[in-house]
Amino acid sequence: MSKILIRGAKVLGGEPQDVLIDGATIAEVGTGLSAEGAEVVEAAGQVLLPGLVDLHTHLREPGREDSETVLTGTRAAASGGYTNVFAMANTFPVADTAGVVEQVWRLGKESGYCDVQPIGAVTVGLEGAKLAELGAMHESAAGVTVFSDDGKCVHDAVIMRRALEYVKAFGGVVAQHAQEPRLTEGAQMNEGVVSAELGLGGWPAVAEESIIARDVLLAEHVGSRVHICHLSTAGSVEIVRWAKSRGIDVTAEVTPHHLLLTDELVRSYDPVYKVNPPLRTERDVLALREALADGTIDIVATDHAPHPHEDKDCEWAAAAMGMVGLETALSVVQETMVDTGLLDWAGVADRMSFKPAQIGQATGHGRPVSAGEPANLTLVDTAYRGRVDPAGFASRSRNTPYEGRELPGRVTHTWLRGKATLVDGKLT
Structure with a gap:
């Protein structure tokens, strides 16, 4: 699997950091990281959470x-x-x-x-x-x-x-x-x-x-x-x-x-x-x-x-x-x-x-965002606000109580063991 560099994300809402994913694992967390050939995800201002x-x-x-x-x-x-x-x-x-x-x-x-x-x-x-x-x-x-x-x-x-x-x-x-x-x-x-x-x-x-x-x-x-x-x-x-x-x-x-x-x-x-x-x-x-x-x-x-x-x-x-x-x-x-x-x-x-x-007892999940841990991660644009439109749901059903309601936050990326399942708000 290829390397992914998440650049400038606020890990758990803290100070901006870079997170390098190598295969299914978080390889490194720090500032000013680089990796040759890595796919770069610019995440400035966004919050990075464990999956x-x-x-x-x-x-x-x-x-x-x-x-x-x-x-x-x-x-x-x-x-x-x-x-x-x-x-x-x-x-x-x-x-x-x-x-x-x-x-x-x-x-x-x-x-x-x-x-x-x-x-x-x-x-x-x-x-x-x-x-x-x-x-x-x-x-x-x-x-x-x-x-x-x-x-x-x-x-x-x-x-x-x-x-x-x-x-x-x-x-x-x-x-x-x-x-x-x-x-x-x-x-x-x-x-x-x-x-x-x-x-x-x-x-x-x-x-x-x-x-x-x-x-x-x-x-x-x-x-x-x-x-x-x-x-x-x-x-x-x-x-x-x-x-x-x-x-x-x-x-x-x-x-x-x-x-x-x-x-x-x-x-x-x-x-x-x-x-x-x-x-x-x-x-x-x-x-x-x-x-x-x-x-x-x-x-x-x-x-x-x-x-x-x-x-x-x-x-x-x-x-x-x-x-x-x-x-x-x-x-x-x-x-x-x-x-x-x-x-x-x-x-x-x-x-x-x-x-x-x-x-x-979910093995491999709910782990810290740190080196050596499984790359199960979620990136959130917390500044976003938008109205809920169930027509865009991935679920087969649409029975949401929030239709038309404005809510904050938008998940932009999700990674399951280093594999992107959601990119820029769209399922892979």
Whole structure:
């Protein structure tokens, strides 16, 4: 592979430096670097980050290729600056066996745009009744370390305890979709003033918070690791903060849309704003931002949830829940966290690369931008501002809540082990 010289980039937002890539590895970082025959990327004013890692992506394949495929999803990931994504298990068939997770893993290898690490289901068929083949999935070629029934909650405390006990043996983690099902029957949006005015079934905060409280106590009892998916309420923040103060091995994620959008948008009845967990209140949004800044919430994860046009362009009650997010995540984080002064770019690298890679044990990702490390990198034009146009998305689906909204930042280049997957904002 040829050499690439990234000239004058602000590494993690710091002082301008040159970064020399030789093959799949970062060869040198410094100032005034030169390399004969190297391709030069002029990056003055831009921020260079380690390749982003998403611990929560829905790639839909196998079974819902009308929404997304591993290829289109990884192309979307590369467009958003990601070099590694973790693919959720709610496919058709469910990724609850070694055979299915290996299929997803191989499709990721073939795509070439982004590494794909499958997430295994906790229970057979996501039905919550019987543990899936956790050990077999871990020992498969895919080497699964993260398990989740995301889309459904592991609501049975005994099953959840057994899962935590099982993954403890090999250092795995259970990622919980915290939603008490009996408290959310018929729920359409956040329970509160807006739901009462609109007459839509409410999804109460306590349905999330009660499961998180139970699961951190189970994790403490077992001595295992639990990860909270798409945390969305101020109360959930306080529970996680309390659990961490006790030394419980819990981590948590927040989505970009929960950092920016509120349930007031549901007044439009536009199903693009229908998501699970639902958009919450302004108070919740501010609490989530503060918790991400102070480290109570460990990471940003997209919960990229593509749906075809017909599943969203219908009446609210019939619409599918979910939003695409891979291609806009970094811009939303810049808008809500960097431009507000809550995080610097080193903090963004921590929340969107270092820590998610650590939680998911993503080998070769989430590494420092230094000599000898894999050349998984993302270059961002932070001065850019533009309106979101889903027509230009690489994802197969267009269900973004940001259409027409002006957001800052633009990923210009992405490198996966030294191979450019995105150049000047265009996929290779």
